[in-house]
Amino acid sequence: MADQLSLDRVVIRFAGDSGDGMQLTGDRFTAETAAFGNDIATLPNFPAEIRAPQGTLHGVSSFQLHFANFDIVTPGDRPDVLVAMNPAALKANLKDLPTGGVIIVDTADFTPRNLKKVGWESNPLEDGSLANYSVHTLDLTGLAQGAVEGFGLGRKEASRTKNMFALGLLSWLYSRPIDGTLRFLSEKFAQAPDIRDANIAAFKAGHAYGETTEAFEVQYTVAPAPVPKGRYRQVSGNLATAYGLMTGAHKAGLQLFLGSYPITPASDILHELSRRKDLGVMTFQAEDEIAAVGAALGASFAGSLGVTTTSGPGMSLKSETIGLAVMTELPLVVVNVQRSGPSTGMPTKTEQADLLQAMYGRNGESPLPVLAAKSSTDCFDTALEAVRIAVKYRTPVIMLSDGYLANGAEPWMLPDLSEIEPIEPGFATEVNGTNAKGEDVFLPYKRDDDTLARAWAIPGTPGLEHRIGGLEKADGGGNISYDPDNHEKMTLMRRAKLRAVVQDIPDLEVDDPTGDAKVLVLGWGSTYGPITAAARRVRLSGRKVALAHLRHLNPMPDNLGDILHSYDKVVVPEMNLGQLAVVLQARHAKHITRYSRVRGLPISLTELEVDLSAEIDATEEEAAKEDN
Amino acid sequence: MSGLAGVPLSLEPLGKKDYTSDQEVRWCPGCGDYAVLSTFQSMMGTLGIKRENTVIISGIGCSSRFPYYVDTYGMHSIHGRAPAIATGVALARPDLNVWVVTGDGDALSIGGNHLIHTLRRNVNLTILLFNNRIYGLTKGQYSPTSELGKLTKSSPYGSVDTPFNPITLALGAEATFVARTIDSDRQHLTEVLTAAAEHRGTSLVEIYQNCPIFNDDAFSTLKGPEGLLIKLVHGEPITFGAGEFAVVRGADGDISIAKTSEIDESSIVVHDETREDPSLAFALARLTEPGILRQAPVGIFRRVERPSYDDLVRDQIASLQPEDSEAALAAVLAGPDTWEADER
Numbered sequence: 001m002a003d004q005l006s007l008d009r010v011v012i013r014f015a016g017d018s019g020d021g022m023q024l025t026g027d028r029f030t031a032e033t034a035a036f037g038n039d040i041a042t043l044p045n046f047p048a049e050i051r052a053p054q055g056t057l058h059g060v061s062s063f064q065l066h067f068a069n070f071d072i073v074t075p076g077d078r079p080d081v082l083v084a085m086n087p088a089a090l091k092a093n094l095k096d097l098p099t100g101g102v103i104i105v106d107t108a109d110f111t112p113r114n115l116k117k118v119g120w121e122s123n124p125l126e127d128g129s130l131a132n133y134s135v136h137t138l139d140l141t142g143l144a145q146g147a148v149e150g151f152g153l154g155r156k157e158a159s160r161t162k163n164m165f166a167l168g169l170l171s172w173l174y175s176r177p178i179d180g181t182l183r184f185l186s187e188k189f190a191q192a193p194d195i196r197d198a199n200i201a202a203f204k205a206g207h208a209y210g211e212t213t214e215a216f217e218v219q220y221t222v223a224p225a226p227v228p229k230g231r232y233r234q235v236s237g238n239l240a241t242a243y244g245l246m247t248g249a250h251k252a253g254l255q256l257f258l259g260s261y262p263i264t265p266a267s268d269i270l271h272e273l274s275r276r277k278d279l280g281v282m283t284f285q286a287e288d289e290i291a292a293v294g295a296a297l298g299a300s301f302a303g304s305l306g307v308t309t310t311s312g313p314g315m316s317l318k319s320e321t322i323g324l325a326v327m328t329e330l331p332l333v334v335v336n337v338q339r340s341g342p343s344t345g346m347p348t349k350t351e352q353a354d355l356l357q358a359m360y361g362r363n364g365e366s367p368l369p370v371l372a373a374k375s376s377t378d379c380f381d382t383a384l385e386a387v388r389i390a391v392k393y394r395t396p397v398i399m400l401s402d403g404y405l406a407n408g409a410e411p412w413m414l415p416d417l418s419e420i421e422p423i424e425p426g427f428a429t430e431v432n433g434t435n436a437k438g439e440d441v442f443l444p445y446k447r448d449d450d451t452l453a454r455a456w457a458i459p460g461t462p463g464l465e466h467r468i469g470g471l472e473k474a475d476g477g478g479n480i481s482y483d484p485d486n487h488e489k490m491t492l493m494r495r496a497k498l499r500a501v502v503q504d505i506p507d508l509e510v511d512d513p514t515g516d517a518k519v520l521v522l523g524w525g526s527t528y529g530p531i532t533a534a535a536r537r538v539r540l541s542g543r544k545v546a547l548a549h550l551r552h553l554n555p556m557p558d559n560l561g562d563i564l565h566s567y568d569k570v571v572v573p574e575m576n577l578g579q580l581a582v583v584l585q586a587r588h589a590k591h592i593t594r595y596s597r598v599r600g601l602p603i604s605l606t607e608l609e610v611d612l613s614a615e616i617d618a619t620e621e622e623a624a625k626e627d628n
Numbered sequence: 629m630s631g632l633a634g635v636p637l638s639l640e641p642l643g644k645k646d647y648t649s650d651q652e653v654r655w656c657p658g659c660g661d662y663a664v665l666s667t668f669q670s671m672m673g674t675l676g677i678k679r680e681n682t683v684i685i686s687g688i689g690c691s692s693r694f695p696y697y698v699d700t701y702g703m704h705s706i707h708g709r710a711p712a713i714a715t716g717v718a719l720a721r722p723d724l725n726v727w728v729v730t731g732d733g734d735a736l737s738i739g740g741n742h743l744i745h746t747l748r749r750n751v752n753l754t755i756l757l758f759n760n761r762i763y764g765l766t767k768g769q770y771s772p773t774s775e776l777g778k779l780t781k782s783s784p785y786g787s788v789d790t791p792f793n794p795i796t797l798a799l800g801a802e803a804t805f806v807a808r809t810i811d812s813d814r815q816h817l818t819e820v821l822t823a824a825a826e827h828r829g830t831s832l833v834e835i836y837q838n839c840p841i842f843n844d845d846a847f848s849t850l851k852g853p854e855g856l857l858i859k860l861v862h863g864e865p866i867t868f869g870a871g872e873f874a875v876v877r878g879a880d881g882d883i884s885i886a887k888t889s890e891i892d893e894s895s896i897v898v899h900d901e902t903r904e905d906p907s908l909a910f911a912l913a914r915l916t917e918p919g920i921l922r923q924a925p926v927g928i929f930r931r932v933e934r935p936s937y938d939d940l941v942r943d944q945i946a947s948l949q950p951e952d953s954e955a956a957l958a959a960v961l962a963g964p965d966t967w968e969a970d971e972r
Contacts, residue, residue: 035967180965224969233966243961250957257720278948279956282719282941287745291712294705294742298685298716301703302724306716324706414966417958435650459701459717459724460636462680467649467695469704470688479651480696 002210002219009068010174010222011076014166015093016085018052018061021163026063027409028167028184032176034234034411037224038067041529043075043602044407048264048348055114060092069223073375074529075408077604083166085109085140091118099132104169106162108141136215140165147205148198157195161202168206175221178207228413235412237376237405238268241309241335244383245269246276247415248333249305251384252391252423257299258283259292260309264347265403266337269309289317293334297321300330301468303427303458305387309335311403312354313344315361323362325396326494328468329445329454332396333386337406340600349600350403352525353576358398359554359583365491367498369393370554372400374528377412379405382551388423393501394453400553402575404602405526428457428464433476442466445478452497501555508557512546513539518619520567521612524550524580527573527603534608543616553580556587564590569619571595571612573603629939631752631828634722635677642673649699655690660811660837661758665697667817668756672698675725675825682725685714687734690765691758691837694729708739711746711755718753719938725825726753733763736772736792747801749937750829756821757794757834762843775920780842795913795929798832799906805831806909807928811838812851816859816926823928829936836924849921858915860927865896866912868923875912883911885923901931 012029016022023044034040043064052059066076081102084090086109097103110123124130125137144165145158153161164185171178182200189196210216235243249256258281260270274283282304286292289310296306310318315336325332338354340346358370369389373382379401386399432455433443442464445454457464466478474481475489510520523531528549538545548563550556564570564584571593572581578594585592593615597603647669655661672682682700686692688707695702705713710728718726728746735743735757746755762780763769769782770789778787798806805827809820817835824831836847850857858868858875866875867888874888874896883897903909909929916924950956 031965035965037967037969227969229970230968231962231966232969233963235963246957246960250953255720257716259716276960277945278950279953279960280945280949282945284715284719284941286712287741290709291715291742291745294709294712295716295719298703298713298718299720300716301713302683302717302720304716304720320706321709328703414958414962417954417961459683459721460678460681462678465680465700467702467704469695469702470706471704 002217004221005218006221006223008070008222009066009072010081010220011064011066011079012081012083012170013062013064013079013093013096014083015060015062015089016163017054017088018047018049018059019054020061020085021160022061022063022085025163025167026065028181029170029176030065030409031180031184031234032171032178033065033067034232035180036177038069038222039072039225039227040065040067040234040409040411041072041075042066042409043404046348048346055086055088055109055117057088057092057118060089062089062093067222069225071225071227073532074602074605077606083170085162085166087114087120088118090124091120097133101133103130103133103135104166105135105137106140106166107137108139138215143205143209144202147202151198151201152194153198158198161198164199164202165206165209168203169210172207172210173216173219175219178203227411230413232411232413234409235377235380236268236407236409237373237379237401238266238337238407239272240377240379240412241373241383241399241401242269242272242276244380245273245307245333245387246279246281247380247417247420248384248387248423251420252305252387252425254303254305254391254425256281256307257296257304258307258309259286259294259296259299260284261286261289261292261314263289263311263314265339265406266309266311266335268406269335269337289314290321293318293321293332297325297328297330297332300332301328301459305331305333305391307333307335309337311337311339311347312341315354315357319362322368322396323364323366324470326362326366326368327470327473329394330396330456331390331394333383333390333399334396335383335399335401338400338402340598346600348403350526350602351575351598351600352400352402352527353579353598354400355524355553355576355579356583358400365495367495368395368554369397369498369501370400371397371551372525372553373405374525374549374551376405376408376410380412380415384420389501389504391423391425392453392504393451393497394456395497400525402526425456427461428455429461431463435477443476443478444468445473446476450500452493452500499555502558505552505555505557507559508548508550508563510546510548510563514544517544517546518568518623519612519616520546520548520563520570522548522550522570522572524553524574527575530603530605530608531573534605534612537605537609538612538616541613543613545612545616550580561588564588568623569593569615571615573597573608575603629828630826631754631831632675632677632725632826633828635681635725636723637676638678642679644670644673646679647672647698647700649697651696653697654693656841658840659690660760660839661691661694663811663814664756664758664817664835664837665694667814668821669698671818671821674822677725681723682727683714683717684727684729685710685717686729687731687739688765689731689734691729691731692734708734708737709742710734711739711742714753715746715749715751718751719941722938722942728753728755730755730757732757732759732761732771732773732794736794736797744797744801747798747803747830747832750804750934752828752830752936752938754824754827754831755833757832758837759794759834760837760839760843761846762839764839764842768842793913793916794832794834795916796910799910799913799930803832803930804829804932804934805928806930807832808834808836808924808926810836810847810850810857810926820928823931827931829934847921850924856923858923858925860899860901860912860925860929862899862901862928865893865898867896875915883908883915885915899927901928903930904932906930
């Protein structure tokens with residue numbers, strides 16, 4: 001019997017060939033861990049190739065999970081434990097492992113040929129090069145094959161249960177509950193009893209292996225994390241986005257219409273909403289990105305809630321239609337799950353370099369609201385708010401997510417639907433003005449005094465027949481107008497309408513516990529996690545730092561300028577070359593310290609901690625000098 | 629099922645005046661678009677549906693100004709995208725009568741992709757493709773239906789672009805209703821537009837439309853006294869030129885034009901617009917040469933029944949509707965795996 005050791009937090013990375021089932025293994029371990037009550041954050045990382053050549057470095061797929069007995073905000077930079085299913089997986093991930101880290105490695109594929117394939121002249125398991133790590137070598141494949149003997153599987157099929165063996169072993173090692181995985185396997189392979197039984201057997205064998213052999217001298221426990229009372233589930237950002245859109249449409253009493261074209265990493269939103277025909281969701285897989293947004297806008301014109309989901313290249317194609325939505329002033333939600341660019345870039349890797357495109361990437365003065373989610377679960381709230389703004393202000397809204405949020409998962413406290421405010425579409429049903437002849441008429445561009453939203457009459461409403469389009473509108477009546485004064489008036493009006501959205505945006509809150517920090521770190525989007533985690537460490541070192549996070553990128557909160565000017569230094573970490581920084585600097589005449597990382601990965605909190613500490617020390621020193 | 633099934637009927641009779649908006653029509657004097665607009669406005673009243681339940685979506689180009697002049701709901705959208713926008717309208721609302729107004733540049737050049745995909749899906753809407761074989765709004769560049777060798781501002785040495793035949797393109801895209809008519813024949817135009825509106829699924833109507841400014845007389849050879857328009861009438865032998873010529877089918881299956889006086893009457897092709905196999909319709913469409921128009925069939929090339937895409941989509945949804953939508957949504961949000969956490 002192994003000793004029990006209690007830990008506060010663990011980061012595990014499962015790595016193998018893209019065909020080894022690492023994402024599934026990680027998902028299951030996450031589900032067990034979430035059900036146990038730990039806080040979790042995950043980072044799937046996989047190649048764009050569906051089945052890259054076996055055993056190669058670029059075919060390595062990994063899944064990282066951070067779990068803890070406290071509230072965590074990132075999947076962690078560096079794994080404490082690396083589970084490597086072959087030489088390529090070991091080599092590709094070794095550099096991320098800190099000295100003293102645990103390696104659990106399947107020895108089955110460590111043949112001279114496979115070692116050579118990844119550029120190793122000698123076997124690292126034998127040549128002493130892993131001396132600084134705690135290495136556990138096992139023939140996982142052989143053990144799994146042995147466990148499933150007698151289930152009538154071929155050799156290859158039998159070896160494919162090795163991921164379940166590994167999962168069983170890790171489940172034992174970290175004292176995870178296993179009922180959920182047993183139930184999951186029974187359901188997933190219900191149609192194939194042989195496969196089902198073999199996977200269950202391999203999983204149980206892995207668990208028993210930990211328990212009965214002395215390969216591992218310690219078994220770990222991580223106590224549940226304190227969380228608000230409630231009912232929870234695990235949710236990825238894409239799923240939460242789909243749920244937020246569905247909830248928004250439901251609360252507005254509108255049919256949700258999704259026009260979309262498959263694109264990584266946004267397709268899972270299309271997949272989920274396509275399943276939700278059972279809730280009245282209508283999805284249209286269009287011939288291209290342009291038709292996808294076009295159909296969504298058409299559906300909005302007809303009185304549905306038009307939504308389109310995409311990633312960078314798709315955004316480029318949609319810009320003309322988004323401009324039409326700005327001009328026709330119809331509700332439309334555009335979700336951009338950002339990925340590395342430019343062009344095709346790195347489809348499966350994350351980035352947040354589409355901010356300026358979202359704000360300015362259309363011809364003409366074409367303002368629209370832009371929101372960004374800060375975490376996987378926050379995608380729900382952000383999508384819901386995007387719907388609310390789009391309907392209330394009759395405007396296209398861009399919601400920015402990214403590949404990291406889209407695929408990462410967190411525990412999510414289920415919302416109480418009855419507590420979510422309804423959204424009132426307020427369709428026009430009656431004439432609202434008079435024409436030059438004094439007749440009662442419908443003026444489609446007559447506005448609400450408060451929101452500047454125009455009257456929205458949908459086809460089928462008698463007496464309100466009207467035409468809209470991309471040509472400039474005469475104020476009020478909406479007929480074509482080339483009048484110079486009118487164009488200027490309408491251009492300013494569209495900007496004023498965007499600014500009116502500020503009334504629904506809460507003031508930016510600053511987290512500055514001592515109230516005298518000199519450095520403010522301002523984030524947006526998915527940098528929330530790394531910034532928060534790095535700041536915790538910085539504060540533990542006795543340094544002072546203030547934090548604020550922007551969800552509303554356009555318009556921005558009213559008090560933002562005052563906040564920026566009240567700090568000696570403002571650092572903006574972004575996964576781009578300083579796009580928010582450039583906007584802030586231009587609008588608020590305040591020097592912004594950029595912190596840019598474009599590696600296709602979330603910003604490293606370890607690096608950020610070091611760099612922030614240096615910034616803070618320098619700023620404090622500078623301030624002290626001035627005081628003297 | 630009629631293309632207008634589900635569209636509410638008007639309690640009072642509607643006429644041309646009801647479908648005329650207060651906007652001043654601004655096409656060039658002599659433009660073929662006037663005749664089409666006027667015919668359309670008159671025809672709409674005969675459909676017997678409520679005025680507020682018609683939606684016209686257009687793209688960009690001279691003809692795409694059309695929606696402004698018809699007093700229904702409408703959107704003058706962006707270049708080439710009208711079929712995509714109209715698809716969203718048709719999917720969202722089974723009670724609407726949806727039209728797309730487009731031109732040869734809008735539909736066949738920048739919007740070619742949306743056109744073919746709308747046709748293959750068979751969305752319940754009608755596309756009026758005004759073909760004047762030139763770019764009018766941008767002042768006279770060759771279009772995807774201009775003949776080879778066309779001299780324009782952008783082809784001063786003659787166009788080397790092989791043109792599309794919109795009818796064969798539509799047939800190749802699995803269209804269920806494909807027709808052609810001409811701006812100068814009000815009665816034919818009315819018949820074809822009415823039939824198109826009543827077809828369930830996507831109806832494509834190519835309208836030969838004269839541009840007096842940039843491509844005058846593009847169709848004059850067809851309109852002359854020799855009358856080389858080949859009128860396709862369902863169930864009737866295909867003859868033209870006051871009966872002088874006939875369309876016949878050769879032993880190898882090819883169709884060709886012969887002098888009626890030199891052939892046996894029984895060898896004349898009898899037009900059947902309902903043939904499932906589109907090959908004969910395709911062959912008839914090929915009687916229109918891509919270059920100078922010597923003769924051209926007009927009428928309905930193909931009219932077959934196939935479920936419309938929007939009906940199929942709505943049927944799937946309708947069969948799954950929960951009784952309590954909020955409870956059903958809550959169940960989906962919860963998913964299969966939840967856990968309870970106490971405050972700790």
